[in-house]
Amino acid sequence: MKQLYFLFFALLSCSILTAQTVHGRVVTDDRSPAVGAYVLRLGSEHHTHTNELGQFRLDSVRTGDSLQVSYLGFKTAIIGVTSTDQEVKVILQESFFNLAAVTVRPSLASLDVVADIDARLRPVNSAQEVLRRVPGLLIGQHAGGGKAEQIFLRGFDIDHGTDVAISVEGMPVNNVSHAHGQGYADLHFLIPETIEEIDYGKGPYYADRGNFATAGFVDFSLKEKLDQSLVTAEMGSFNTLRTVGLFDLLNRERSNAYFATEYTLSDGPFESSQHFSRLNLMGRYTAELENGSKVSLLASHFASKWDASGQIPLRAVESGRIGRFGAIDDTEGGFTSRSNLIAEFTRVVDRRTYVKTNAYYSRYDFELYSNFTFFLEDPVNGDQIRQLEDRQTFGLTSELNKSFNFGGEESRLKAGIGLRYDNIDGSELSRTKNRREVLERLQLGDTDETNLFSYVGADLEFGRWLINPAVRLDHFTFDYVDMLQPTYDRQEQRKLAVSPKLNFLYTASSDLQLYLKTGMGFHANDTRVVIDQTADKILPAAYGADLGGIYRPTGRLFLNAALWYLFLEQEFVYVGDAGIVEPSGESRRMGVDLGLRYQFTDWLFADADINYAFARSVNDPEGANYIPLAPDLTSTGGVTVLRSRLSGGIRYRYIRDRPANEDNSIVADGYTLIDANANYRFGPVTIGLIVENLLDADWLETQFATTSRLFEEPAAVEEIHFTPGAPLSLRGVVRYGF
Template identity: 55%
Template sequence: MHQYIILSLSFFACLPLFGQSVNGVVTDEAGNSLPGAYVFWHAGDAHTHTDNAGRFDLPGVSTGDTLHISFIGHTGRDLIVPENANDLAIVLQSGSLDLREIVVGSSDRPQRIISGIDLAVRPVNSSQEILRSVPGLFIGQHAGGGKAEQIFLRGFDIDHGTDIAISVDGMPVNMVSHAHGQGYADLHFLIPEAIGAVDFEKGLYDANQGNFATAGHVDFQTKDRSGGSFVKLEAGSFGNLRTVAQLDILSGKNHNAYVLGEYKVADGPFESPQNFSRGNLFAKYTGLLRDADKLSVSLSHFSSNWDASGQIPERAVASGLIGRFGAIDDTEGGETSRSNLIVGYTREIDGATFIKNTFSYTRYDFELFSNFTFFLDDPEFGDQIRQQESRDIIYAQSVLHHNTNLGGTTVETRIGAGLRSDRTDDSSLANTINRTTVQNYIQRGDVSEDNFNLFADARFEFGRLSLQPGVRLDHFRFGYRDLLATEYTNASVNKTRVSPKLKTTYRLSPDSRLFLNAGTGFHSNDSRLANTSQISGMTPPAYGVDLGLETKLLPRLIMNTALWYLFLEQEFVYVGDAGIVEPSGRTRRFGADMSLRYQMTDWLFGDLDATYSHARSIDDEEGENLIPLAPRLTLAGGLSVKAQNLTSGLRFRFLGDRPANEDYSLTAEGYLVADANIAYTLGRFTFGVLVENIGNEKWNEAQFATESRLFDEAVPVEEIHFTPGAPRSVLTTLKLSF
């Protein structure tokens, strides 16, 4: 029924409008294209925005009309339409951020405005902040700092990436059929100083997004230009030391290249030091080859290793057996590495058409030691496990963008095709002792997974009304070779999923618009189920609807709010220590999101993100149908100062209590944590101080309802196991630019 409703919404009629068309490209003073710049003719209420190449086409205007062009962080300008209104070259000068320049009503993606403001006011400076840059998204780290963060968004405990699609410059980050679970998304290879933009959307309404994009998707875009060379040193509490260096190799109008390096070590507040170390290297070249053709090539590599104290049971702390930062098994930890090649090539066909091509190759290695249950299964040696894999990923996508003027109405069309291929070598789960001795293998085999996709969508504007119907086709081939089977087995399954989508917006005024989005999506299940009876649910569909309003309450106050609903026909829980996937049936979630961005003065900014989510399992009885760890109420916000030489901020995040199990007999306690930072630039030097958890609150970063047994216990106990959040810490920064 859900699918038929959404398909029926995708039919529409075209009403022609007539008028002169103005087209051109918007760039900054350095010649970089500005995608998402706003072009308005207020007198006639005509408007548009630039595409990914900075191009625009605005129908319905005449010679002598005055247009206004603006872009976040740049000084807006007026332009009188000349007689020859084709291929205009419009340059915007970089300037201070002024929210009065933002005209909400013309944005094709309302959340892009929020991310642009945030990055301009408070740029991402640490790996923990990378995912927190998405409003309403919370994370938790519970394995020594080297493991991918646990993610929470829109009533989901997303684990490490089951229901959010994450990419960097178009390259997929989520790992399918990973040794630690489906959708594993480790972003630690991304150096924060390399981030140039964050593009995100909540929900499953973008036809260019497929696997895992149910709660939403995030694309981190690295900067094309370095902005200059620098070295940075950070040092602080708990043995925290980080060095970063950026070298501007090539800086010109058409060709740019730079290299970034990072090295970080930390012990953490734990009684058993984490011995965490991570090294990152990133290099990128961007060039204009001819006309508007653009080539970008980036190489990156990171490696990390760490020890971990793991999750500890509440009873062990309450009895005095260990302290809050102690450990039951401090032999946990791991090591991982990832190397990436990303090639992007945008080929301009004509002023209205271009093709954006992306190719990436990833080599990945992973080894993780964990102990969730201590001595539950093995009273003598303990329950330590090792999860391990090596992986190669090839990804390629081509997307055709075409703008057409139909009777005075601009139609923006996208048609794309892509392929992703994953191959793992000896992906395994084993019982181990002290990270050295393998007792036995629980699971061992080779994963092969291919995903071919096609998508198409088009954006039509009929006066104040905009319609963007789209459809996506995904075809999967899941394969698994079981190396523990007595006879050779190489099972494979083919699945195809069609996902229709529709975005609708109605512009109430230049500074206010309503939007209604509907669509279907999915997240794939683990390829290791290919030889089981669960193959029928390999790509269970999801159905979603968003109804929202984006408006300017004041000239410098922007509000984005949405009511949303999401239904999944099947969810799965990956039980890591057993190597099995448990289906948990149908689920329903609904809630509300709100984001406020307020510029109080030229230099003082405020922000607030609030979310409420209601998550339930449909097939279970009332009172036993709560979804464990699903967030209910979250708040995040703060004040930021952005002056010529001074930046500072005071920020907080609040995560409310939530159920730890299905009947809410165990509670994952919420927390309220605040951080503060200040930085001052004097000539080429920048000095900064960051204080995290300024109130020195006792809070739990990760919590689970787990059945475990300690060494001297006769029977197991199910209760909350947690990883403590860090106490107050101080980090100082010194940066030299040259």
């Protein structure tokens, strides 16, 4: 018996001594890192995921073991471990799309897998589709195609970005203290064909996301290299023309460079032509160093100008005064441009540590002419206004990512520090006539706004559990000089925000994960509101919680669901007669998000997202506490075909009727739209057809309850003012890859 015990302990000791840690890196066949690839030691449940550099570390591996590496859209690889002394290099080969390859990631960003699925199924076809890729997010355009879209998400009318943080390659898109509205986010400088990934999260649970990340965030990563050069031409309804060129300039083992350009023209469906034009230019260089470190430089320029028919009153159309696509004041419109420089350096310190540093500079010009109330304020000249600004934004973020052993499990630390500075000269709101004559300056001033921030968080693994405690600190300095005052007077306010987060994830298997996310976030008020002390809160806090799960019951079905709650210390209300936003009171929202992804065959897929939100103002009496334009029920989805030469699909988006004012006496009409597209490839040439509003529905794209007066009217009227949605339209597409 003693001999048996001795033999048992000897074998156990040998096993312990020979079980070691294996390090490796997973890349795709085009040498890009496979971020979030699932690495499993066969014969066990022991697994890990690759980091942002494609690197992984897996404990308890012995020579002779086999590793299974799976990654969405690529063939599963089986790798034998011949030595734990050398790094394992895994190169994945592209394969047909297979939902069975989806694995739930034990990380706070586990819903990224939904973004990965959608990216494979639904390439972005236009700038308007960029934000629609986020489940539950809808947009509306109401100023000639050149103005930033109105955003709806989780029971918010976010206007142009007040409660969703949007960024591109680490550079924030939201503009603080903007001439038109707080958080204004114009994404039109983004060329859709250059997008590599769309990362998003809902709620204030992410320590690396700060200002405006209350309803959620959206982050765009752009291609580091091209698979091939590409030229695209589109022509369609309303004299629409779009050309795109992506040109591979350098494609080497460790360095890549490309140039991209886009030019768009359109008259739009309106009786008065939009004369819309937009030019985009972008170049990027990326190099990987010997130790795996990486450097990237990106430069872009965007310019756009347009005319607009503006929001028109319902009574003018119903009386026959103007047509559905007519105008009361067709001198609206504007000009905007943005030039960006982004530099990024990812330094590999060791196998478990890397530091990512991002720096950016943006030069931004904006001039917008609007007329929301027509002849309410000035019965002779009309109520046209001009909003104008010249902005420079500087920023820097440096983030440490480190994996470490905690209680025998692999855990991760993320800590960052950064700065954002906005210098805004000549921010103006003026009454004008016919875009030429300034009748009265209502606001004119210079704004300096500085945001210093830091954050730290950890993913602590305890078996199947992951606990993510985190905290973020933001310090703001608001400076404003009112140029309309007779003497120089710089006004200043300072404020600190502390935003703790605590999140729990339970990964039952590679097919099931449950989570509870909790946290605080905030959105800053406009500097002019802060200085005037008309805001109850300088940095209104948001308190949120999500209880949900991700489940793959079969290899062909993927489900996600969440119950959520969000409380805001202060809302923002759109004021049509001034063309600005102003702060209001507390609000409460709760709801449910449901998502489904299903694969019928190797080439036929379906997806659907249904989102319900109950949104109310806290301090107002029952029946008068509706939040204007907050959607309660929305849904998007469709069917997609992906075959070797043929691709395309049919998609729908739906928004239910919603209150347009606080007592729901004025209602904004909902709509259901169906779009379709089809593409067929002949060698290097692809031809396609895009059909928008397939059923030619009459719909109202954006709506507001606005008080206005027409020229001959004796008194003002409050009712729905709207921008009509485009009718059935077609675009033909030809692409050539080389």
